[in-house]
Amino acid sequence: MTEIAEILLTASFWAAVLRIASPLIFATMGELICERAGVLNLGIEGIMVAGAFAGWMAVYSGMGLWGGVAVAMAAGMFFGALHAVLTVPFGLSQHVVGIGITLLATSSAYYAYRLALPEVTSPPRIEPFQPVDIPGLSDLPFIGPALFSQTPLTYFAFFTVLVVALVLYRTPLGLALRAVGENPAAVEAQGLSVTALRMGAVIVGSGLMGIGGAFLTLSAFSSFFFEMVNGRGWICIALVVFGAWMPGRALLGAVLFAAFDALQIRMQQTGLGALVPYQVFLMIPYILSILALILMSRRANVPAALMVPYNKGER
Numbered sequence: 001m002t003e004i005a006e007i008l009l010t011a012s013f014w015a016a017v018l019r020i021a022s023p024l025i026f027a028t029m030g031e032l033i034c035e036r037a038g039v040l041n042l043g044i045e046g047i048m049v050a051g052a053f054a055g056w057m058a059v060y061s062g063m064g065l066w067g068g069v070a071v072a073m074a075a076g077m078f079f080g081a082l083h084a085v086l087t088v089p090f091g092l093s094q095h096v097v098g099i100g101i102t103l104l105a106t107s108s109a110y111y112a113y114r115l116a117l118p119e120v121t122s123p124p125r126i127e128p129f130q131p132v133d134i135p136g137l138s139d140l141p142f143i144g145p146a147l148f149s150q151t152p153l154t155y156f157a158f159f160t161v162l163v164v165a166l167v168l169y170r171t172p173l174g175l176a177l178r179a180v181g182e183n184p185a186a187v188e189a190q191g192l193s194v195t196a197l198r199m200g201a202v203i204v205g206s207g208l209m210g211i212g213g214a215f216l217t218l219s220a221f222s223s224f225f226f227e228m229v230n231g232r233g234w235i236c237i238a239l240v241v242f243g244a245w246m247p248g249r250a251l252l253g254a255v256l257f258a259a260f261d262a263l264q265i266r267m268q269q270t271g272l273g274a275l276v277p278y279q280v281f282l283m284i285p286y287i288l289s290i291l292a293l294i295l296m297s298r299r300a301n302v303p304a305a306l307m308v309p310y311n312k313g314e315r
Contacts, residue, residue, distance in 0.1 A: 007266045014146035016265075018154055021258035023048070023215040025157040027236040028243070028250050029164045030076075030208030035240055036168065037201035038181040038305040042098025043083050044209050045233030046105030050075045051210030053109035056217035056224040057116065059126045068218050069153070069211055076210020077203050079105045084202035088195055091309035102233070110226060123223035129153055153211075153219045158251075160208065165247040177201055181303035184310040194310050209233070235289070242293050244300040256292065260285030 007013050027048055034041040041047075055072030059065055079101055086097045117124070129151040137148040168174035176197055180187045184194040212232075217224050235257060243250025264284045 004263070004267070007263060011142050011145040013262055013266065015149065016262045017255060017258045018147065018150055019220065019258075020261050021254045022150075022154045022157040022219070023212040023232060024236055024239065024254040024258065025161060025251060026212030026215060027209045027233060028239045028254055029160050029247065030205035030212065031236050032240050032243070032245060032247060032250055033164065033177070033205035033208070034202050035306055036181045036245055036303060037177050037198045038184065038303060038308060038310070039084070039087055039198055039202050040094045040098065040307050041080070041083060041101075041202060041205060041209075042095060042237070043079060043101025043105065043206070044098075044236055045229060045231070046102030046109075047076045047079050047206050047209040048213035048216075048229045048233050049109045050079060050105040051213030052217045052228060053113060053213075053224050054210070055214030056126065057112070059218060060124060065129055065218055069214055072210040072214030072218075073207040074210070076213070077207040080203040080206020080209075081199075083206065084199040087309075088198045088202070091311065094307050113224065113226075123225045125223045126218070128217075128222040129219045151219045153215050157215070161247050161251045168247065178303075181305050184305055184308075188312065194312070198310075209236075212236075238289065238293050241300060242289075245303060253289075253292070257285055257289050260288050 027044055031041055031044055051072035054075035055068040058071035059068035063071065082104075083097055083101050086092045087094045131149050131151055132155075134148040138144045140148070166174075168178060176187060176192055180192075180194050180197045180201075187197065188194050213229060216228055221228065236254075239250050239253040239257065242253035264282060267284075
């Protein structure tokens with residue numbers, strides 16, 4: 001317990017927590033937008049892979065880092081548009097389409113990688129985003145190194161949460177999005193297009209998922225390699241439920257999972273690492289997240305029209 005307490009009291013630990021949480025925040029906000037509008041997007045895992053590859057490949061080909069972020073977002077929106085067309089106007093199973101999008105996006109990224117770099121045995125590296133110190137704040141004891149010496153994409157991730165919360169709860173568009181996930185017939189009665197709102201939410205949400213994937217290649221690892229997303233997309237779906245479809249609570253869930261993940265990495269480097277198989281440490285964040293999800297989901301209010309297709313004129 002003493003070793004764990006020492007880990008929790010170091011600034012480097014909390015700096016790592018924010019880095020690990022950043023891709024989860026982007027993707028969780030994207031999934032939250034989709035589900036708030038009534039569409040479950042199980043394509044999130046593949047969309048993150050596609051975003052990771054597209055952003056990295058764009059920078060590797062000579063584009064700037066922010067250009068790579070834009071390309072990753074565009075890749076996510078492309079697969080989101082495909083998902084939206086199949087599930088919203090055509091009303092196909094959101095589960096089946098989502099799994100299909102994951103397989104298609106993942107396979108497309110891997111195929112494009114092999115096609116573009118057929119002779120490469122190890123992933124080429126790019127110059128990723130570098131940490132940016134915020135004047136006056138980065139010099140604060142403990143808090144400065146932990147919170148205010150991050151890469152621009154980490155700051156952007158937290159800014160995204162603020163924007164999503166403001167749009168959902170402080171704008172007419174947000175009200176319409178929340179309503180279309182609860183009672184689409186009432187939205188149609190107001191003269192708004194349920195189809196357009198749901199498709200727009202899926203496309204924008206998928207764009208954020210693509211940025212979440214790009215964080216891994218443009219800010220965390222500086223290269224693209226297979227299996228790098230490693231189930232983060234599925235974790236984000238659970239985080240939406242954990243957060244009861246509210247941005248602030250979903251952010252808390254992402255940081256909590258990241259803290260568990262950062263903790264298990266450091267615990268492997270302590271004396272326990274020599275006594276306990278490393279697989280046990282790898283399980284810790286997932287086990288704790290499942291327990292937290294069980295406790296929180298009992299009080300969650302699921303959008304009433306989530307996964308319910310809607311045809312114009314039906315009541």
